[in-house]
Amino acid sequence: MAGAAVLGRLTWRIAEVVDIVDETPRVKTIAFDVPDWPGHRAGQHVDVRLTAEDGYQAQRSYSIASAAGGTRVELTVERLDDGEVSPYLTDELRPGDRIELRGPVGGYFVWEPSQGGPLLLVAGGSGVVPLMAMLRARDAAGSDAETRLLFSSRGWDDVIYRDELERLHGDGLRIVHTLTRSQPPGWTGYARRLDAHMLAEVGPSPTETPHVYACGPTPFVEAAARALVELGHEPHSVKTERFGPTGG
Amino acid sequence: MSFVSRGFRGRRRESEGDATRIPPGQYLTDDYPVLSAGPTPHTPLDRWDFSIVGELDEPRRWSWEEFRALPSEEVTVDIHCVTKWSKLDTVWQGVSVDTLLDGLDTAAEYVVQYSDGGYTTNLPLEDVTGGKAWVVFDYDGEPLEAEHGGPARMLVPHLYFWKSAKWVRGLRLTAADEPGFWEVNGYHNYGDPWQEQRYWGD
Numbered sequence: 001m002a003g004a005a006v007l008g009r010l011t012w013r014i015a016e017v018v019d020i021v022d023e024t025p026r027v028k029t030i031a032f033d034v035p036d037w038p039g040h041r042a043g044q045h046v047d048v049r050l051t052a053e054d055g056y057q058a059q060r061s062y063s064i065a066s067a068a069g070g071t072r073v074e075l076t077v078e079r080l081d082d083g084e085v086s087p088y089l090t091d092e093l094r095p096g097d098r099i100e101l102r103g104p105v106g107g108y109f110v111w112e113p114s115q116g117g118p119l120l121l122v123a124g125g126s127g128v129v130p131l132m133a134m135l136r137a138r139d140a141a142g143s144d145a146e147t148r149l150l151f152s153s154r155g156w157d158d159v160i161y162r163d164e165l166e167r168l169h170g171d172g173l174r175i176v177h178t179l180t181r182s183q184p185p186g187w188t189g190y191a192r193r194l195d196a197h198m199l200a201e202v203g204p205s206p207t208e209t210p211h212v213y214a215c216g217p218t219p220f221v222e223a224a225a226r227a228l229v230e231l232g233h234e235p236h237s238v239k240t241e242r243f244g245p246t247g248g
Numbered sequence: 249m250s251f252v253s254r255g256f257r258g259r260r261r262e263s264e265g266d267a268t269r270i271p272p273g274q275y276l277t278d279d280y281p282v283l284s285a286g287p288t289p290h291t292p293l294d295r296w297d298f299s300i301v302g303e304l305d306e307p308r309r310w311s312w313e314e315f316r317a318l319p320s321e322e323v324t325v326d327i328h329c330v331t332k333w334s335k336l337d338t339v340w341q342g343v344s345v346d347t348l349l350d351g352l353d354t355a356a357e358y359v360v361q362y363s364d365g366g367y368t369t370n371l372p373l374e375d376v377t378g379g380k381a382w383v384v385f386d387y388d389g390e391p392l393e394a395e396h397g398g399p400a401r402m403l404v405p406h407l408y409f410w411k412s413a414k415w416v417r418g419l420r421l422t423a424a425d426e427p428g429f430w431e432v433n434g435y436h437n438y439g440d441p442w443q444e445q446r447y448w449g450d
Contacts, residue, residue, distance in 0.1 A: 009449030014251070047446075049273075050253040058258050059273040059332055084259040084275065092255045099253050105447055107433035108285055218282045222395055225287035235287045235365060242282050 012049060013037070015073065015101040017093050023160045027126060028090045029065060029076045034101060039068045042133035043110035043213070043241075046073070046103030050085060060085045063129040063215075063241075064104065067136035073101070076160065078126040109241045111211060113138055117145030117172075118204045122194070122224045124152045124216020128160050130241065131215060135168055144172045150202045151175065152194050152220065155182040176202050194220065196227035206232035215241040269326055270334055271441035277333040280396065285429065288394050289364035289415050296399055298383065299418035300348060303356035308348070312399070316385070318343045323382055325405035327412075328441040340403055342384030345376045348419070356421035360428060361402050361413040369413050369428035370437070371404065373421065380406060383416060408439040408446070 015032035023029055045063045066074035079090040093099070111119065111134045119138075121131040128151055138145060153159045156179060169175050178190035178198065190198055204210045212233055214224045221242040228238050270276060293312040300308040310318070320343050328334045359373045375381070382403045385392055392398035397414030404412045410430050431437050436445040444450060 010447050050256045050258070051251050052256050052258050053252050056258045057273070058256075058275060061331055088253075088256050097254055098251075100251060105434055108430075218395070222282075222288060229287045235289070238287050240284060240286055242284065 010047075010102045010105065012100045012102045014098050017095050017097045017099075018072070019095065020093065023076060024158050026090075026158075027076060027078045027160050029074055030089060030093060031066075031072060031074045032099075032101065034071050034073050037071045037073055038104075040064055040073075040104035041107075041110040041112055042067060042137040043130045044104035044106045044133075045130070046075070046101050046105065048075070048085065048089070049100040049102075050088060051100070058085050061105070063133070065129045065132055065136075067133060067140045069140065076126065076129045076132070109213065109215070109239050111137070111213065113141035113143040113145065115211060116143075117147055118208050118210040119145055119147040120202075120204060120210045120212045121147065121149045122199070122212070122214040122216075122228075123149065124194070124220035124224070125154075125158070126160060127214075127216030127220070127241070127243070129215075131213060132161055132164075134213065135165075135173065138173070139168055146204065147173045148202050148204065149173070149175045150178070150194065150199065152178045152180060152216070155179055156184045156187075174202075194224055194227070196230055199224070199227050200231055206234070209234070209237060212238045213240075214238065216243075218242040266336075269336060271328055272444045273446075274328055274332055274334040274441065277335055279333075280335065281329070281331070281333055282395050283329065283331055283410075284395075284414065285367070286365055290394055291364050291399070291415070293399060297417070298348075298400070300352070300421065301418060302354075302360075302421035303423055304352055304354045304421055308352075315343065315383075315400070318347055320385075321382075323384075323403065323405075325403070327405050327409050330408040330410055330435065330439070330441075330446050334441075339388050340382065340384040341386035341389075342382035342400070342403060344379065345381040345383065345419070346379060348383065349377065354421050356423055358422045358425045360420040360422055360426055361416050362418055362420060363413045364415040364417055367413055367415070367429050368426075369411050370422075370426050370431060371407070371411060372425075372438075375407065376404060376419070380404065406440075408436075408441050410435065411439050 015034045019031035021029040049059045062075045065076040077089045080086045296312045326336045384403045385400045401414045402412045402416045
């Protein structure tokens with residue numbers, strides 16, 4: 001389905017906002033209805049295009065947060081204070097508004113339930129978005145693939161999808177948080193930046209040859225990927241996606 | 249323009265620079281974002297070499313020292329990443345691909361850049377000859393950092409930046425076009441930013 005969807009030219013489609021959810025103080029999920037959406041694989045992204053009244057346009061790429069299903073496509077957007085596009089998406093958009101979007105794009109940083117596990121997902125901040133699409137696809141397919149999510153956030157209130165992750169936990173899925181800047185009273189979990197020791201504890205071990213996906217800011221992904229290779233994971237089994245300080 | 253995003257004005261940083269130098273759909277950045285598909289390789293220089301292989305009588309190979317002894321030049325170019333950022337007047341030091349291919353007789357019409365970590369990207373041979381491509385080892389006067397492709401990367405600035413392989417170890421000359429890593433994963437086979445050739449079918 002999705003394979004055939006990218007063979008032709010990816011045309012711009014009109015996407016109408018149907019729902020907006022506050023995830024954290026800086027992050028919102030915007031749900032769009034996209035008529036004729038061809039479907040997508042977990043981990044793929046879309047290009048978003050905004051057009052001003054005088055014809056000026058700006059484009060950015062965003063990972064798809066939702067599992068494939070019908071014409072609904074959800075993007076989870078972190079507001080970058082000096083960004084050009086993300087403050088518009090998080091602050092201006094209202095249900096009924098329309099933007100242009102094309103995709104799905106990308107055939108590498110993807111996981112489908114048929115690939116099975118074990119699966120190790122390593123997320124830094126809003127880098128969780130394409131990994132959440134994988135968890136949702138896993139859940140929708142009723143997959144019991146052995147899966148760990150190691151999720152680094154600044155504080156408990158910055159944990160994107162916190163309630164949904166708590167619901168998904170179980171059935172072969174284990175979610176481990178690390179809170180790097182502040183922790184709620186009584187916090188017994190990790191309270192430091194991700195490191196090799198933490199990755200070894202969360203597992204799975206390299207001998208189980210897990211599919212590994214790491215996504216987050218560049219320094220986070222660099223550190224995670226380096227630690228994973230040091231632990232013995234095959235570099236080819238470690239798929240990464242990074243975003244720099246600008247991203248709009 | 250028929251479609252308008254209600255309330256969108258845009259920041260228009262392009263107007264601060266030279267708009268004619270920004271391809272369609274791109275925005276200017278002063279930062280230097282990183283995009284890689286896997287872990288950053290760290291090959292020691294004493295185990296690094298650069299090779300020309302494939303459709304030629306005798307493969308060519310340079311050790312790091314031999315490579316650095318080749319004539320190099322400073323190039324100042326604009327670069328454009330398919331993830332939408334463009335960066336103007338970037339300054340590199342490197343060896344022209346013309347120097348590496350000098351005097352070489354080949355029937356090949358295509359070339360595959362190949363890298364540590366397994367990355368590949370393909371091009372018509374004519375896109376890396378005639379002063380259009382370099383193997384660079386300095387960025388902005390400093391040795392190229394590993395996360396930006398060091399010790400050496402390709403620089404093919406007239407195409408989207410995924411056509412400039414990081415951690416490059418050689419060029420394979422081929423008779424037929426052999427789509428590389430991103431080219432088989434949904435991205436355009438040629439990647440001209442001025443034609444906005446981002447994805448398959450563009």
